[in-house]
Amino acid sequence: MFYLGVDLGTSSIKLVVMDEKGNIQATAGAEYGLSFPKPGWSEQSPADWVKGMKESFKKLSEKIDLKKVKGISFGGQMHGLVILDEKDNVIRPAILWNDGRTQKECDYLNKTVGREKISSYTANMALTGFTAPKILWVKENEPENFKKICKIMLPKDYLAYVLTGVHCTDYSDASGMLLLDVKNKRWSEEMMKLCDVKESQLAKLYESYEVVGTVKADIAAELGLGSDVKVTAGAGDNAAGAIGTGTVKDGMTIVSLGTSGTVFTASDKFAVDDKNALHMFAHANGKYHLMGCMLSAASSNKWWMDEIIGTKDYAGEQKAITTLGENHVYYLPYLMGERTPHNNPNARGSFVGMTMDTTRADMTQAVLEGVTFALRDSLEIARSLGVKIDTIRATGGGAKSPLWRKLLANIMNVNVEIMNSEEGPGYGAAILAAVGCGEYASVEEATEKIVKVSEKLSPDADLVKKYEVKYNVWRKIYPALKDAFDDIATK
Numbered sequence: 001m002f003y004l005g006v007d008l009g010t011s012s013i014k015l016v017v018m019d020e021k022g023n024i025q026a027t028a029g030a031e032y033g034l035s036f037p038k039p040g041w042s043e044q045s046p047a048d049w050v051k052g053m054k055e056s057f058k059k060l061s062e063k064i065d066l067k068k069v070k071g072i073s074f075g076g077q078m079h080g081l082v083i084l085d086e087k088d089n090v091i092r093p094a095i096l097w098n099d100g101r102t103q104k105e106c107d108y109l110n111k112t113v114g115r116e117k118i119s120s121y122t123a124n125m126a127l128t129g130f131t132a133p134k135i136l137w138v139k140e141n142e143p144e145n146f147k148k149i150c151k152i153m154l155p156k157d158y159l160a161y162v163l164t165g166v167h168c169t170d171y172s173d174a175s176g177m178l179l180l181d182v183k184n185k186r187w188s189e190e191m192m193k194l195c196d197v198k199e200s201q202l203a204k205l206y207e208s209y210e211v212v213g214t215v216k217a218d219i220a221a222e223l224g225l226g227s228d229v230k231v232t233a234g235a236g237d238n239a240a241g242a243i244g245t246g247t248v249k250d251g252m253t254i255v256s257l258g259t260s261g262t263v264f265t266a267s268d269k270f271a272v273d274d275k276n277a278l279h280m281f282a283h284a285n286g287k288y289h290l291m292g293c294m295l296s297a298a299s300s301n302k303w304w305m306d307e308i309i310g311t312k313d314y315a316g317e318q319k320a321i322t323t324l325g326e327n328h329v330y331y332l333p334y335l336m337g338e339r340t341p342h343n344n345p346n347a348r349g350s351f352v353g354m355t356m357d358t359t360r361a362d363m364t365q366a367v368l369e370g371v372t373f374a375l376r377d378s379l380e381i382a383r384s385l386g387v388k389i390d391t392i393r394a395t396g397g398g399a400k401s402p403l404w405r406k407l408l409a410n411i412m413n414v415n416v417e418i419m420n421s422e423e424g425p426g427y428g429a430a431i432l433a434a435v436g437c438g439e440y441a442s443v444e445e446a447t448e449k450i451v452k453v454s455e456k457l458s459p460d461a462d463l464v465k466k467y468e469v470k471y472n473v474w475r476k477i478y479p480a481l482k483d484a485f486d487d488i489a490t491k
Contacts, residue, residue: 329366
């Protein structure tokens with residue numbers, strides 16, 4: 001039997017098929033575009049997700065027998081606002097996780113209502129990427145659309161609806177909406193009231209590994225699937241990625257170098273720090289996790305390579321980087337504003353320290369180092385809470401780069417583990433599908449049997465010292481430019 005994971009990313013969708021022992025049988029994917037109607041805005045058409053999913057199923061059908069697929073699950077981009085009318089038609093383009101238009105709404109929630117009060121309702125503070133502020137924005141700026149809302153969904157859950165006809169979500173993804181009482185795993189009555197939302201407009205909540213329904217007969221026939229294919233709820237991309245790397249035991253940590261960047265630490269217990277510096281979300285294994293998130297991680301490198309240098313030869317550009325720990329150029333990776341630790345949508349990407357002898361390689365290296373420094377910010381907050389982190393599991397497209405893995409090890413002073421599969425959230429979703437179908441008794445059992453470490457890299461003491469100095473210089477740049485960023489954004 002096969003189990004299929006759908007990884008709904010920001011720029012592409014990827015389907016991963018594994019057998020009952022976790023061996024990858026086939027993958028397929030499709031790309032789609034983003035829309036930026038105004039600076040700091042980010043939208044996408046859910047129809048493009050559906051089109052990409054169907055195209056990917058067609059590609060898979062040319063590689064494997066899809067009739068062997070027993071279960072399907074999801075890992076998806078979080079926080080996006082998908083709103084449906086009474087006929088389940090999409091009302092407007094989805095407002096994505098990296099959209100920064102809701103600062104006014106976040107100020108209302110954090111300052112007028114009060115950050116402490118919002119945190120007591122949801123275990124988190126309001127951030128521009130979260131879903132609840134987007135709902136308030138639609139209410140204020142698009143009242144006619146707001147009146148039409150019958151269902152509020154997250155991106156991956158819209159695909160689950162297309163397959164099953166069920167309006168569902170899981171606790172991990174719902175944690176990032178700012179509508180969930182994370183501690184008690186239920187919709188927050190207080191937040192629904194603040195957002196003028198009824199519980200009937202929200203999806204039914206499930207654990208990530210629970211079955212929500214089966215693929216509808218007409219959709220199964222269209223996609224080439226057999227009958228009675230079970231669909232489990234799935235998880236937010238970071239939680240699904242954590243399952244795919246076996247990060248399920250208390251204290252285990254992954255660092256993801258995807259479009260966005262995350263530092264994700266599994267936790268058996270619910271705990272919130274006083275300043276809400278890290279997110280406290282539900283995990284896909286039924287427990288919890290701490291997470292710091294930066295908005296432009298590998299996408300910083302993609303922007304630099306594609307738009308500025310004008311090349312797709314990422315590996316070739318990195319070959320020119322031969323000396324580490326001595327670069328005099330620094331980069332702030334805040335192309336879409338930033339979440340952890342600054343919570344500032346006005347922050348912007350910046351290069352500092354260029355001289356007449358600065359080279360193209362220096363600039364490329366600065367981008368990779370700047371993203372890694374920003375990820376270390378989250379790691380240091382977790383360490384300040386008493387979490388001991390001496391090993392991380394690296395995932396995401398950026399983690400495929402040997403140079404970037406070396407930077408992670410030495411800038412963060414940790415051992416870096418690479419897992420036997422690099423399929424990320426899609427692989428984690430396939431594991432969740434296997435658990436939902438009864439192939440394994442629990443997520444923990446599945447990951448213990450399936451996920452293995454294939455490579456381990458240790459830090460170099462000399463480089464660690466050099467990067468400690470560089471990191472402390474880099475940390476001074478954002479505070480020095482903060483007022484300028486605010487001026488740029490408002491004038």
